[in-house]
Amino acid sequence: MSLWQKIRKTGRVAEPAPERAPGNVLPAAAELGGSVQLRHVDAGSCNGCEVEIASVFGPVYDAERYGARLVASPRHADALVVTGPVTRNMEMALRRTYEAVPEPRLVIALGDCARNCGAFAGAYGVTGPVSDVVPVDAEIPGCPPRPEAIVAALRELTGR
């Protein structure tokens, strides 16, 4: 019962959805029709981006209301969310995950490391940015990107 009181007292914590320019949809994502399943791949991230992804799907930003959802298998996914520079150990794993996603498939490079290796550029264990391994359709800059930026990028995929 104390949980029930807590629920009643807290009410809705999701922030109102920010305004969005209509028609601003990624052409490759147009046929998904308001439903985008995402598979997150950590290719060697420092887990800063992971914390931001967790808050994007938390109650405050609630990306699920725009039709985006994290799934447990690349077979269920429409898009891969790749974080971190691609390390040598994760290169083959990332390539295989990409091949496991059914067409049409998209790749989002999330964070500066995924875009251009960021702070890890030139490190001995790093193969290169995500675009060296798999084709990238969308990039989200930031180290780590703010949840608002991630939500805006996801809404370009879902179109909602």
Next chain:
Amino acid sequence: MGAVLQVVLVAVGSPLLVGMMRQVRARLEGRAGAGIGQPWRDLRKLVRKEPIAPDGTGWVFRAAPLLLAGTVLVVAAVVPLVSTTSPLDEVADLFAVVALLALGSVALALGALDTSTAFGGMGASREMIVLALVEPTILLSVFALSVRVGTTNLGTIVTSAVADPLAVISPASLLAAAALAIVTIAETGRIPVDNPSTHLELTMIHEAMVLEYAGPDLALIEWASAMRLSVLLGLLTSLFAPWGIATGNAGLLALLLAAVVVIAKVALLGALLAAGEVFMAKLRLFRIPELLAGSFLMALLAVAASFFLA
């Protein structure tokens, strides 16, 4: 006529029921939620995607989603939801319904084994544990109700409950209702037995079996799972709260009224289930047999009570 209406209602309404339950959970968790239509949007998109069969899988993997969806559609046609009369009345009694549901589960478990991945096999073995404990409980708890009527035909059981509404609050009926509610939760993979929205492979039961399915196959499985949920919830309401169901040769108006009533009842039950999930955590896997054995015991007591207290 009633059967056609039932199948259409279950086929179209089930994803909406799942969407409604997710919406209830989202609101209670302080989120905005994706809307009731989101499962249909997901299904529409999955159907358009490329079907993938992993290397080394055979016809078992490809046939499993079709068998799962097919069996649920047959069950939706014979179970009394809108009308107690069904064109398959003679062949489809309690045993046929339970066997059809089990056939779908076994087909999906075999499909999961066919992928020969670690998680597929693990999910299949867990599903079989749950199934082995759930099926006898379903049979026994409906037995407890069929003793009174003297037949295992579900339509006849529901018709007698409509004629004698006070019988619903007998000890046998209440025990059977509790047992059937627990196995419905287990069979449809809801909290506290299984978490339908989990991402942790090690805690999965149903989700682990479908990890390798993609595109239209996955759409079929998700649609069938939603239909199983609404059929079992509908069966629960028909057996223990049969008010409004159309009996005998009911006219079109009675059927429509019964459809509206059953939608309202199933939606209410689904909302209650979703709200209950917010207050509960998933049980540890080794505690699940204890829960299901408890529900089996209640079903056994219900059968005993219906014999000795009748």
